Amino acid sequence: MPRLLPLSCGPGWWSPSVPLSLRRTVARTTVFGICISRWLLQPPRRKHQFTGLEREAWHHLTSRFPAVAQGSAQLAEMLSAEELAHLLSADQLNTPSELFVWQCALHWVQHRPAERARHLPVLLAAVRLHHMDRRAFFRQVAKNPLVVADSLCQPAVSAASEFFYRRNAGLARAVEPRLPHQVMFVVGGWTDQGPTTHVETYDTKANEWQQVLVEEEAGPKVYHATAVLGHCIYVIGGFGSDEYYSTCQSFHVVTKTWADLSPMNARRYYLASAVLGNDIYAIGGLDGVRRHRSVEKYNPYDNQWRFVASMNSKRSDAGATEFNGKIYVVGGFDGFECVKSAEVYDPDADQWTFIRPMISRRSGITCVVYHGYIYTAGGYNGSAFLSCCERFNPVTNSWTSGHNMRSRRGNLALGVVNDKIYAIGGSGGNYIMKTVEHFDDSTNEWLPAADLRVARYGTSAIVVEDIPNVLDYVKRKLAVPRVQAREKIGSSSCAATQTDRSHHLNTSDSEDEEV
Known part of the structure; x- marks a missing residue:
């Protein structure tokens, strides 16, 4: 040039x-x-x-x-x-x-x-x-x-x-570590005290977890799903102390406010979720009596949930993720057994199609996209908790076995941050886990990371990028961040992602106009 x-x-x-x-x-x-x-x-x-x-x-x-x-x-x-x-x-x-x-x-x-x-x-x-x-x-x-x-x-x-x-x-x-550009949030889960509201954030640069305190809790939840659009974290469905939820709530990490959004059309816990474009999909799950094969999507612009095509199979406790404009759902429990079936959703055709089943039956899983593959790890096969990992190649429609985790764990959370897959918490059978490990495909091994502050399973992990107020969520100062009271949805900042995505640009606009 x-x-x-x-x-x-x-x-x-x-x-x-x-x-x-x-x-x-x-x-x-x-x-x-x-x-x-x-x-x-x-x-x-x-x-x-x-x-x-x-x-x-x-x-x-x-x-x-x-x-x-x-x-x-x-x-x-x-x-x-x-x-x-x-x-x-x-x-x-x-x-x-x-x-x-x-x-x-x-x-x-x-x-x-x-x-x-x-x-x-x-x-x-x-x-x-x-x-x-x-x-x-x-x-x-x-x-x-x-x-x-x-x-x-x-x-x-x-x-x-x-x-x-x-x-x-x-x-x-x-010598302080640098500030992370990605922060992983772990929300809720089941602890030794039951369902929790506890939220933690993970700083990959310092290898430390920090508790995020809230002034008005979002409510204790387990077996829920989370999704992120811009700087908004959405917490969907789940189970409380004695209730199955259809609720959807959002937390804006910049303004640090909670908002109650429109509920789903069905109560769902043990559900999976995925983001496709600007829509959030709630997939399968259980309402306390029936398992769902139904799927609904949320549009943050009009704050509404709408049904889309149902899956071919009922499933709860499955894993789901988006890859190349389609949603993949794998494993789960169909009411009779843990399954290894998997299917893909094409939004243009509004249709689900079976793909090659996994190598192992497993429920209590999540899945993530990592370096062109869809990974899942751990879970429960009906008789034992698993440490094995496998990955799916959408191009060849094939599964291959990966390197085993260091620990067997079910109902764990998976997240990709700093170019590594993190396996977080989970259940070992008769004990709740606080250990965390990460996988790097350049070394093809799982290595230990810092433990959670609170042991939990049935939790959910989400990664938020480029947070302007990142110092509120990483351990660089003595003050522990506190979150403002939850707002009722009117025209919430999380109801439409465009407002959120242009947050730092709006700051530049106002300054630029003063020149």
């Missing part, structure tokens, strides 16, 4: 005479994003003129950093050492690992080693070495020839080495 013209970086692009949609599109492009983000380092007399779109360009760079770094030669060509260090040290930098940050810094130096090697200490200081994988640190940082040859790099290397050798907790706290 040719070098940018002066106008590309100048005030002309951000004049109110240029359509906002065009300026926003420009801000989201990699080259212009880099260019405009450079204004963050300029004197205040310039910065105040570009606050709204400048913030958006900065958000583009930090939230999509892996794609920007891997796909843009301009990152190495355009940024100075000071600007790159500013970017790499950002709390908001979305990076798969600190090793990746180091590799980006090293690539920048190696682009022009003769003139840039002297900047290595500044760039190394931007890497959070204490949060790097131990083996990667010693092999790729501490023994790097450029690092070894530069005496100014040694204090940082020595401090990190001391931490890895001694596991000094004080050093670990002194």
Whole structure:
């Protein structure tokens, strides 16, 4: 790509005479994003003129950093050492690992080693070495020839080495992990006290769970379903202390408010859910007497539930997910036995079709999409709780066995966050689990993660991305977030996702209009 013209970086692009949609599109492009983000380092007399779109360009760079770094030669060509260090040290930098940050810094130096090697200490200081994988640190940082040859790099290397050798907790706290761009919420479930309202959030960067306290509870629930649209979490159906629910409630993670939405047409617990486009689907389940093969979908714009085509089989305690514009439902219990059948829903034809059945019968499961496959793990086969995992290839219509989890668990929650599958809680038969493990297909193994604060099964996990107030949900401060009282649905912010999705853009609009 040719070098940018002066106008590309100048005030002309951000004049109110240029359509906002065009300026926003420009801000989201990699080259212009880099260019405009450079204004963050300029004197205040310039910065105040570009606050709204400048913030958006900065958000583009930090939230999509892996794609920007891997796909843009301009990152190495355009940024100075000071600007790159500013970017790499950002709390908001979305990076798969600190090793990746180091590799980006090293690539920048190696682009022009003769003139840039002297900047290595500044760039190394931007890497959070204490949060790097131990083996990667010693092999790729501490023994790097450029690092070894530069005496100014040694204090940082020595401090990190001391931490890895001694596991000094004080050093670990002194270097904060970056803020996550994805936060996993675990809502409700069955504890040793029965159904719970307890909500926890998981911070992958710190490997910690945090309790989210609410001033007015959404009500204790177990065997419910959850879904997410934008920044709204929807909690659907379930079972309370003595009631089967048809309710639907939403929690807006930005405004931190609950809202009661229109109920489903049928009571459902042990149901599955999936999001397709802007609609939420509630699939199967049990109303306390009958099992359902019926399916209904919720439109947040008009706050209504409507029936769609029913499944071919009754099933409760099944898993469901969306993949390539279709909904897949697998396993469950049909009232007589745990099943291994699976089917797919085509919204254009409004029709369910059987697909290849799973290898193992299982109920008490959920399923997730991960790297082009549909995964399910654990569950109950009618006689034992399972640790086995299998995945479905929609292209070949085939199932293959995966690596077993470390623990047998049924009625667990599954979620994909930070490019890993997490298996959360569950029942081991005569005990409730608080353990969590994660799977990475690059290593093909399940590894332990931090335990839940409260052991539970029959819970549900959901992942929310790019939360503006993420500090309310991760452990970076002493205050525990509290949630405002639930609102009755009028024109709730969660009733229509467009309001939610444009939240941070609306902020930019108001600032931009003041220019």
